[in-house]
Amino acid sequence: MTTEKAIVDVRSQLVEVARDILAHSKADTIRPASGIMKLDSRLYSDQANHEKECQNLFKKIPLVLAASCELRESGQFQTMQIAGIPILLVRDKHGVAHAFLNSCTHRGAQLAKGSKARFTCPYHGWTFSQEGLLVAITLNDLFGDIDFKDYGLVSFPVTERAGLIWGTLDPSSSNDLDTFLQGFDMFLETFGLDSWRLAEKRILDGTNWKLAIEAHLEFYHLPVLHKNTFGPNTSNKALYYFWGPHQRLIQPTDSKENLADEHNLFKIADKPDEEWPTEAMTRGEWIIFPNVSINLFYDGGPGILISQVVPGANVNESQTIQTFLTADELEGDARTKVKDLSDFLEFVVSQEDLATSEKQQQALQTGLLHEVTIGRNEAGIQHLHKWINEIVSTGALDQLLSYPRKWTAP
Ligand code: FES
Numbered sequence: 071m072t073t074e075k076a077i078v079d080v081r082s083q084l085v086e087v088a089r090d091i092l093a094h095s096k097a098d099t100i101r102p103a104s105g106i107m108k109l110d111s112r113l114y115s116d117q118a119n120h121e122k123e124c125q126n127l128f129k130k131i132p133l134v135l136a137a138s139c140e141l142r143e144s145g146q147f148q149t150m151q152i153a154g155i156p157i158l159l160v161r162d163k164h165g166v167a168h169a170f171l172n173s174c175t176h177r178g179a180q181l182a183k184g185s186k187a188r189f190t191c192p193y194h195g196w197t198f199s200q201e202g203l204l205v206a207i208t209l210n211d212l213f214g215d216i217d218f219k220d221y222g223l224v225s226f227p228v229t230e231r232a233g234l235i236w237g238t239l240d241p242s243s244s245n246d247l248d249t250f251l252q253g254f255d256m257f258l259e260t261f262g263l264d265s266w267r268l269a270e271k272r273i274l275d276g277t278n279w280k281l282a283i284e285a286h287l288e289f290y291h292l293p294v295l296h297k298n299t300f301g302p303n304t305s306n307k308a309l310y311y312f313w314g315p316h317q318r319l320i321q322p323t324d325s326k327e328n329l330a331d332e333h334n335l336f337k338i339a340d341k342p343d344e345e346w347p348t349e350a351m352t353r354g355e356w357i358i359f360p361n362v363s364i365n366l367f368y369d370g371g372p373g374i375l376i377s378q379v380v381p382g383a384n385v386n387e388s389q390t391i392q393t394f395l396t397a398d399e400l401e402g403d404a405r406t407k408v409k410d411l412s413d414f415l416e417f418v419v420s421q422e423d424l425a426t427s428e429k430q431q432q433a434l435q436t437g438l439l440h441e442v443t444i445g446r447n448e449a450g451i452q453h454l455h456k457w458i459n460e461i462v463s464t465g466a467l468d469q470l471l472s473y474p475r476k477w478t479a480p
């Protein structure tokens with residue numbers, strides 16, 4: 071199933087949303103979902119359901135694996151696991167990014183370490199190139215006859231788009247990136263991720279992946295759960311804009327606070343929209359379905375936080391990978407400031423959000439609370455579940471083939 075790459079008039083679509091944010095901000099309104107949504111609590115605790123999600127969702131659709139700038143140089147590599155699949159990401163000497171099953175084709179050991187030029191298996195020393203080809207084996211004469219061509223690493227299809235490395239973990243999946251994105255990448259392109267730099271990276275353990283990502287999809291909890299950190303004075307309201315399964319959420323703009331902030335929509339509202347800076351129209355949190363949040367911070371030093379929530383093999387395991395990017399290579403005070411901000415965000419997510427999810431998980435696993443309720447004001451979570459449900463049943467993206475390429479709202 072393929073779609074042609076979408077051409078979207080990004081600027082006019084961003085202006086339209088900015089006007090909507092402004093109108094709601096002035097009226098102090100949001101646009102809630104039409105009703106509440108009840109979810110069977112076994113969605114968070116049932117191992118068979120989790121395996122279906124891994125099979126039909128995480129393996130069948132293109133996933134963000136990393137930011138391109140994390141592997142800026144040839145020979146740079148990193149390892150990760152998604153749904154229990156060990157993955158080796160590497161940029162080869164021609165600058166092409168690859169994703170491989172991190173498993174030596176001799177007897178399966180993981181290639182944990184690499185050098186600029188090649189990967190050597192820690193078990194018996196077979197060696198692979200950055201392109202995943204078997205290039206040497208130990209005791210070649212005694213091992214037996216094998217054709218090196220048949221012993222390359224298992225490779226996953228990879229594309230780089232909008233400064234992100236995308237991969238599909240089931241090479242037989244027919245879902246292509248353009249069908250999946252329907253032009254959403256054109257909005258992501260405006261962040262210019264290609265030119266950003268990796269500043270900090272944190273990997274936080276969590277429980278069920280949906281509990282972990284749901285905390286990114288509503289602001290309802292901010293003043294309560296985060297009362298000791300950034301919660302006080304923070305709005306608990308969110309405006310939602312949907313683009314197929316993807317979405318964007320943003321707090322209504324505060325007309326009084328932050329007028330010093332040049333990207334406050336109230337401050338630019340009187341100018342003709344041709345003069346509105348793109349940065350003022352893209353702020354907030356962007357969600358790439360089903361598990362990635364990109365948070366644009368233009369205050370406190372320019373930075374972008376990418377949070378990838380990756381499921382583990384078990385229903386009660388996930389990891390949140392926080393990747394903090396900055397516009398420039400930083401030194402001195404500026405460097406310290408970004409490290410402090412990353413420490414703070416790690417603390418908030420691990421000690422407040424994920425610590426709460428762990429307790430939710432424990433309680434939901436008893437099976438005694440039969441359902442959970444998603445409010446009208448938590449429309450982003452409703453949207454996530456609607457699309458999980460849609461895709462998990464078939465593993466296909468049929469509904470997106472006729473997507474009108476326009477923002478929709480609850
Ligand atoms: S498992 Fe890798 S060399 Fe034996």
Ligand SMILES: [Fe+2]
Binds near residue numbers: 291292295423
């Ligand atoms: Fe939170």
